[in-house]
Amino acid sequence: MKRRHFLNATTASVAASMLAACGGGDESTDAQQAQAFEQANDAKKRPVTVSTGPIKSRVIVVGGGMGGATVAKYLRLWGDGVEVTLVERANSYTSNIMSSLVLTGQRTMASLDFKYDTLISKYGVKVVLGDVVSIDPVAVKVTLSTGTVLAADRIVLAPGIDFDEVPGMGTSNKMPHAWKAGPQTALLASQLAAMPSNGTAILAIPKVPYRCPPGPYERACLIADWIKAKRPRGKLIVLDANPDFVTEKDNFSNAFFGLHGGVIEYVTNATVSQVDPASMQVYTTQGVFRGDVVNLIPRQKGGKLIVDSGLANATEGRFADVNMLSYASTVAGADKVHVIGDSSATTQPKAGHIANQEAKVCADALSRLLSGATPDPAPVTNSACYSTITMSQASWLTAAFQYDAATQAMKVVPASSAASVGWAKDNFGDMSTWFKALMADSFA
Numbered sequence: 001m002k003r004r005h006f007l008n009a010t011t012a013s014v015a016a017s018m019l020a021a022c023g024g025g026d027e028s029t030d031a032q033q034a035q036a037f038e039q040a041n042d043a044k045k046r047p048v049t050v051s052t053g054p055i056k057s058r059v060i061v062v063g064g065g066m067g068g069a070t071v072a073k074y075l076r077l078w079g080d081g082v083e084v085t086l087v088e089r090a091n092s093y094t095s096n097i098m099s100s101l102v103l104t105g106q107r108t109m110a111s112l113d114f115k116y117d118t119l120i121s122k123y124g125v126k127v128v129l130g131d132v133v134s135i136d137p138v139a140v141k142v143t144l145s146t147g148t149v150l151a152a153d154r155i156v157l158a159p160g161i162d163f164d165e166v167p168g169m170g171t172s173n174k175m176p177h178a179w180k181a182g183p184q185t186a187l188l189a190s191q192l193a194a195m196p197s198n199g200t201a202i203l204a205i206p207k208v209p210y211r212c213p214p215g216p217y218e219r220a221c222l223i224a225d226w227i228k229a230k231r232p233r234g235k236l237i238v239l240d241a242n243p244d245f246v247t248e249k250d251n252f253s254n255a256f257f258g259l260h261g262g263v264i265e266y267v268t269n270a271t272v273s274q275v276d277p278a279s280m281q282v283y284t285t286q287g288v289f290r291g292d293v294v295n296l297i298p299r300q301k302g303g304k305l306i307v308d309s310g311l312a313n314a315t316e317g318r319f320a321d322v323n324m325l326s327y328a329s330t331v332a333g334a335d336k337v338h339v340i341g342d343s344s345a346t347t348q349p350k351a352g353h354i355a356n357q358e359a360k361v362c363a364d365a366l367s368r369l370l371s372g373a374t375p376d377p378a379p380v381t382n383s384a385c386y387s388t389i390t391m392s393q394a395s396w397l398t399a400a401f402q403y404d405a406a407t408q409a410m411k412v413v414p415a416s417s418a419a420s421v422g423w424a425k426d427n428f429g430d431m432s433t434w435f436k437a438l439m440a441d442s443f444a
């Protein structure tokens with residue numbers, strides 16, 4: 001795919017409603033790309049103003065991140081008199097996307113902060129500050145930690161991810177994951193800033209599936225570039241629990257072994273078995289490693305609520321299997337509970353852009369179901385992703401997915417995958433444009 005079409009498909013169409021996440025693959029023709037993205041766009045051409053008629057049905061959305069904020073907004077736009085209550089435990093959302101740039105001092109935490117004001121004032125979403133501790137899928141109710149019970153016709157769960165416990169970690173904050181942006185991101189940034197000039201940083205990558213497949217590799221590239229500039233005698237050990245780069249292999253291997261070869265030591269099949277925060281040691285299946293800074297990203301599962309509610313019926317009990325036409329849970333008796341974003345188990349990557357896309361498919365399906373109709377039988381999503389290879393250059397990859405009735409799964413649209421050959425400064429600028437458009441589509 002030529003760069004021009006990629007930008008049309010992300011930067012321009014993003015503003016309209018089509019957005020993308022993380023995929024990869026071969027070059028394809030402009031015509032094939034244009035057709036795939038056109039299909040994705042057509043599937044989502046819907047009203048852009050909120051209906052003002054009487055309330056006919058109610059939906060509770062749990063989690064106001066990339067998936068939850070988007071589904072709340074689009075249910076208000078596309079639903080026929082759907083009252084939407086969004087329950088979120090934080091006052092505002094901190095974006096994970098772009099958060100690795102805080103580690104190199106290129107972004108502030110404040111620049112990652114997104115408020116719910118527009119969802120309330122422009123779209124009429126009711127936002128409740130609270131922590132949902134349980135759900136009743138049959139009675140379609142959620143209970144907050146305060147004891148408040150909310151009832152609706154449907155529930156959408158978008159609580160993101162939680163982590164496996166790491167043996168030895170206890171309550172120590174000496175080895176932050178910074179994989180849910182927030183205080184841990186600021187903490188890791190301060191630990192890096194205090195790293196000695198000949199210091200060693202460690203970045204441990206968990207087994208797939210995890211949130212944002214290229215994310216750890218792009219963070220490694222960023223930190224390596226920062227080390228070259230600020231700690232010229234320092235090094236970065238990347239401990240990967242996987243046997244190889246899990247995505248964008250060409251660009252990341254050229255970056256790891258070529259561009260950053262003097263800084264990065266890449267160890268594959270290195271599953272972390274235990275840590276000792278006091279001595280800053282990481283025990284793995286490939287030996288014991290010591291770092292002055294340790295960014296340990298643990299293995300992941302769906303948000304606690306998904307696991308506690310018995311909805312994690314896929315991926316060894318980690319994520320929620322869903323019907324790909326509506327994102328309804330496949331657990332018996334829980335078909336009025338829909339799961340989107342990183343908590344769901346799909347063939348699409350766990351990415352913010354895909355969470356936004358899943359949210360739109362879910363909003364569309366719910367607006368039809370609540371009016372007595374059936375969901376779109378052929379949903380299309382798309383995914384784009386920029387990866388920082390240096391502090392000023394990025395690569396990209398993109399793919400479109402279409403529902404395959406035979407397997408009841410989302411499949412990559414033939415010839416829709418593409419990745420940049422190498423990295424460039426222009427892509428870095430485009431990444432900011434894409435980010436602004438994505439966040440506006442979800443929160444504004």
Ligand SMILES: Cc1cc2nc3c(=O)[nH]c(=O)nc-3n(C[C@H](O)[C@H](O)[C@H](O)COP(=O)(O)OP(=O)(O)OC[C@H]3O[C@@H](n4cnc5c(N)ncnc54)[C@H](O)[C@@H]3O)c2cc1C
Binds near residue numbers: 062066088160303305
């Ligand atoms: C470093 C990093 C870089 C990334 N870069 C990219 C990128 O470039 N492109 C991309 O597409 N994706 C990227 N991602 C992935 C992206 O951030 C996630 O895939 C996306 O946020 C998933 O959306 P979600 O709605 O499932 O979860 P989240 O966005 O995490 O939202 C979950 C929300 O639910 C709330 N919540 C959880 N439980 C409860 C509860 N019980 N009650 C009330 N509220 C609750 C949380 O407070 C949170 O606000 C990146 C991730 C990381 C960590």
